[in-house]
Amino acid sequence: MPNQSPQALVAEEEQRLNGGPVINDFSIQVATVNGSGSQSSNTILMRSIFQMGIPVSGKNLFPSNIAGLPTWFTIRANKDGWIARRKEIDFLVAMNPETAREDVMNLDPNRVVVYEETLKLNQYRRDLSFFPVPFAKLATEITPDSRLRKLLANMIYVGVVGELLEIDPAETETALTKQFKGKAKAVALNKTALDIGRKYAKETFDRTLVPYKCQRMNATKGKIIIDGNAAAALGCMFAGVTVATWYPITPSSSLCETLADYMKDYRIEKDGKANFAIVQAEDELAAVGMAIGAGWAGARSMTSTAGPGISLMQEFIGLGYYAEIPTVIFDITRVGPSTGLPTRTQQSDILSLVYASHGDTKHIVLLPASVEECFQMGYDAFDLAERFQTPIFVMSDLDLGMNNWMSDPFNYPKKKFDRGKVLSAEDLKRLGSFRRYADVDGDGISYRTLPGTNHPAAAYFTRGSGHNENAVYSERPDDYKGNMDRLNKKYETARQHIPQPEIQYANGTNIGFLAFGTTHWAIIESLDQLQREYNTRVSYYRLRAVPFTKHLTEFFEKHDRVYLVEQNRDGQMAMLVKLELPVELVGKLRSIRHYSGIPIDARFVTDALVGAEKGEQN
């Protein structure tokens, strides 16, 4: 592999900054206090850039707290469309006195700082461009209401940043109107604050001192901005979910909350009645119990939670697996164990999902990487649950679930729902009887009936304990083993029906990346970095579900080293891969792990790969 020294990289970065303005390639970080109402301001800022046709992404790094602790919102604009987190900050908006000093000290040289004048941040560094603004004072000019002043100060920085980055004021205004849903009074008040910020910056600062500029592009036309939880909620709604039962927990709460909002708009029938039930349960045990009860009785049911909730659901999940009951469980993962860092991101529930519960269990887990996949897999999960009569997991994470992502609009799912093997009263009239747990079709999937089916032979007794093919209690070794083997066969059948991997073989390389979920965004940018900076090509295999398919073995066969990149400490996916790979291929597996709670970035991946490859050659 050709080497490029870190010094060379720095030099390249310097060039980026010194060679005239940097157009549409920068990251903004707004440091505020949680609960200060900066969310709307940041969304407006992000949307303004988006509306100028420039690819953006926004990430909220927030504390587990309602008000008072530090929060950082980063917006990355990138003309090439890279939307993973970028480690380096170019443009800091320092509004939080608590963290201001550290925020400034962390910056690379030559970066830009907008800050509340009274914080006197220019005393800490000589190598940055400082733009002090008397936010508090300017806000006082608008209103005497102190609570409102705080909110307006946030809108003033949107004006200041807009002016300094040459964001089209008309776009900011459009974004503002959208944000406040046209509420005239709020729009007018905030518009005043925006204008004050703009005017102050224009009259006070020399804009040419800011190297970063926004310039209109055409890369976001027709695109949407949405968070993964809302996208998943839409997937559920269009999959015809009828029963959703949940218990609040960050970062999953907004999934069912958004679902409730959408369902009110799109799933109330002409007579005013709801064709769904959404119930906030007393805890996760009840949430999953209700989902399982509803799935058993024939509804398309779901629940959503995070790691701690998954822990509480364990016994029911095993029952669902063994009694063969369809339901969909979303796990929006956060940093564990226990309550861990509830507002930070991680991919650390893989093992606890795949092998959830006691006894011989293993589950199907879908792994969306994008908001589009949250929608699509949120939809597919219901077909899979009913087809395979088992709980289906959809594992997203805080970064995907709660942050705003740019995406193509979602496609309307035109398929017929797959309601699985369910026998009706008419079927039973024809058949005379049925055996609940018999493998009639040779795919491991049995037929079921729903309570309320009007036929004397429809009923069967569901139990978690031993049962024979007729669903009659049995402790016979052959009955138990036969059933467990059939469940295994069902799992094998599932491999072909779950979301298949996305594989990109690069020419002339002997190394590959293996990743899943949000790690994807860092990988694809890293592939570009490796190509440009090191002239190195790497293949890429993206897992989209567990269990794996035969393609994975092929991928290992075709490479000498496969780097599995994931966001947890112990390499949980790597463990699973090791278990499934033919033993002679296991030696090719390498593991790269990121687990600070902050979303993984491309530079981390690139450095890790380059370092590891150097080690291989020594």
Add this chain to the structure above:
Amino acid sequence: MSTTTHQPPAAPKHVNRLGFTMADYKGAESTLCAGCGHDAITAQIIKAFYEYGVEPQRVAKLSGIGCSSKTPAYFLSQSHGFNGVHGRMPSVATGVMLANKSLVSIGVSGDGDTASIGMGQFVHLLRRNVPMIYIIENNGVYGLTKGQFSATADLGSKAKSGVMNDLPAIDVCTIAIELGCNFVARSFAGDPKQMVALLKAALGHRGTALFDVISPCVTFNNHEGSTKSYKYAKDHEELLHEISFVPFFEQITVDYAEGETTDVGLHDGSHIRLRKTDKGYDPTNKGEALDTLRKCQESNEFLTGLIYINEMKPDFLTLLNMADQPLATLPQERVQPKEDDLREIMAELM
């Protein structure tokens, strides 16, 4: 053997108003200990469902874990049954009723299953008023795990091993009334007549009907010193009233002198007829119900009958304003919004 060619007329087959025989309401052979109170309850469930005339195929049987929770396999074999996990029957039952509001749900639990591990789900089921019959087969012990005290064991009662229970009992009926349950009854496995009448009344109620039945465990809690034995229950049972049930499909006949009885109308048009004892108890008075329960607990009396009833409260499914057709059977056209809807949502996000 008879030599005549003349066939005797076939004995008239006994059927209920829907044309089902008693056998249609039976289940698999019980595997419980001979004499277990739970089997006596099973027999009365079969009788009540037969006499009321419930369509077996409309019934869902739910249970948790325990000897008691096994019993749904022993009645109504033409009904779907779900033996869930320990203490979590309420959530499963709630999910089932959300999915299919047209079902008649009967849950069977034990005192361990309900009052210990399942207390959380139990109280929330009551609070929601999920329409179902909830039977606690209460024997004061964990039968299936071999006789440990449960949380309904009375203070001072003695285990088979001789160990004394030194914690106060949880009174499930009091809790139920406090939490807004609108049908609360208590009975005894050794009093089949009262049990059948109360079960039929529960079938006529809309909302959670809680039915606490003292059901002796002959193997682990039927000895001297137990307060949940057959003998103790027989000796201490106090009837609140004599109870009979007049189904909606029968004429009301008068067999008592006026003033001796009160009728309570049920949701389905049936009536409960209560023949007053000298207690003069009024089961529609919440305050009196709680007061009476408290006094009984203090004096170690074992009260049976309809403790509290209120037919005016809406059940959970009504509050949710769900479509008339069960959610489980709604077709794709009704539950999948249209392509234009998605387009509209996408435009909002642009």
